[in-house]
Amino acid sequence: MVTAMIRRFLLSLAALAAAVAATLPGAAMAERVRDLGQFQGVRSNQLTGYGIVVGLPGTGDDNLEYLTQAMKGVSGRMGLTLPAGVAPNLKNAAAVMITADLPAFAKPGQRIDVTVSTIGKAKSLRGGALILSPLYGADGQVYAMAQGNLAVGGLGISGRDGSNLTVNIPTVGRIADGASVERAVATGFDNNPVLRWNLFDADFLTAARVRDAINTRLPGTATVEDGVTLALTLPLDPNTRASVMAAIEMINVDPAETPARVIVNSRTGTVVINSAVRLSPAAISHGKLTVRVDENPTVVQPAPFSRGQTAVEQNSTLTADEEKRSVAMFQGGASLSKVVDALNMLGVTPSDLVAILEALKQAGALKAEMVVI
Template sequence: MLLVLAAAMAALPMLAGAAHAERVRDLGEFQGVRSNQLTGYGIVVGLAGTGDDNLEYLTQAMRGVSGRLGVQLPAGVAPGLKNAAAVMITADLPAFAKPGQRIDVTVSTIGKAKSLRGGALVLAPLYGADGQIYAMAQGNLAVGGLGITAKDGSQLTVNVPTVGRIAEGASVERAVNTGFDSADVLRWNLFDADFLNAARVRDAINTKIPGTASVEDGVTLALRLPSGADARASTMAAIEAIEVSPAEAAAKVIVNSRTGTVVINSAVRLSPAAISHGKLVVKIDEKPRVSQPGPFSGGQTAVVPNSQISVTEEGNHVALFKPGASLSSLVNALNKLGVSPSDLVAILEALKQAGALKAEMVVI
């Protein structure tokens, strides 16, 4: 891993000299112009005996569905529902979606149903966070998984048969008012908080459209745009296409404690420091011997332990870093020391504690 890092970081000085530009639309998004999450509860029918059977809330839901169709189930009788399953329905409502447009939905079991393969979703409402109905879902499920159970109890499952998807399975019934065409000030938010990037985006926008942008905080810019949907949309499109040279990311070292992965970005710098890294190897060889008594001695054959212990120390090298040492210098030096990913984490933590590592350490 260190060899790969060293090769990748060797080109950093050349890349740093030629700053790359990114579009405004790749650095952030307009506030309110986003998708909204929808959820709903429904019933999938037509399953080949892989449903929830007599699950209580499934039975209640089936009574409600039957009642809407004019069919009254006998009171006190729990219907056999192995061919039906209670499901949770989720979908994303895109920005500016209008009534009549279609959106995709995902259907997942919430009971003990074994598979949704071959099922059909009965008409179900999808609700937004405000409790209002924004779409109605219905249709046949496409399930990529498969589950098989034999008579002796053995099972075979491929992928996840309890989750299905209906392409364009919901019809939008209500539009979300974003206010983009009527608000006096439209706000634009960075994906990551950074005052320098906010200032650079403001300057780039004001250079192209003077007097338009002002910084509110490290994330948000206030944009004064012309009134009217057509003029405002044209201005927003022009702003999204503006190119900006983003600021260098903050110095960070990311450590994945589960996999041992270590990622160091190019902004990491080192103060003067010396690193000595070595491994103590203790080797124990067990070579037991068999003790055979002499003839007619009355003794017994026995195994006599025979242990040999040896201790060696490897990697007795010292690496010295001068002021302002870069990431490539660090990787090259640690590569010469022959450290493993776990050892690299220990060295980086020690450098941080010593105050020589100018970076934030993030453990995930």
């Protein structure tokens, strides 16, 4: 029984030590290589196309010129010639742009999802069907063909008095497995003796740590080319190469601590400060000055039987109030938690916080990058 109690005590002590270690500043958390970057060339490619959606219940583009031309072209391919000089009523059709992502290693015959969006005055794509349309890559080549019935999550209705009600976006639809891949994209996976792996965010220390972790597992495999790219010498046999790449992606690495950075969203007033932000010794006093102008005009009537005129006499009251705030003192190397506590004590708003952070940076007390989005 004593042995069991000792075992439970040791387990509790170990759990406490792990929890304390996790809260210490600068403690790095291991990440998988696949979460830090990706192999060059093993990525998706964007496809775009132009097409016609038909079968709409009167919510199309009407006599849009480029839609009319497109419909004449489609009709011509079907062996039907529309009368010259006559613009067809196309309220049941809409001109659309088609976008899709072609995954890495996609082969001819595989299916991919497509998104369809109106480019004219169509009110809704609900109930429509996309006519067969080619999807092009950045090189101008056709990589897929799209066609199918649209699934539209939005809804738009209108009344005879001109009132309208729109729920979500009815002018954008999606076709699951709506395009068939017709051409594969070369990735260099099968014929290049050296593959390159790129970090999502440039960092020399992280690149060096990834190189060391890979070489510890597979000696002589990785070399650093710059702060983003590692060159990996891998066997040419596809079977072996795939196994080595899978093993590399699952290696755990302790990435470098992120640079000190303050993110400010100017539209919403959101301010995010990461844990690497430190302050040099500084004192902050933040006050709020409120100026108020009250206008109380008075109507003045002339005396009876006089030739005077009714007039308005202006009466203005000006007041200025300044709130008294305490001074917050930061010691050298103050951490994020102390910065937040002090700013909360001052009772600052998000806009005030941005002004304080900018002033600290100008004073040289804030050693961090300010990013405004």
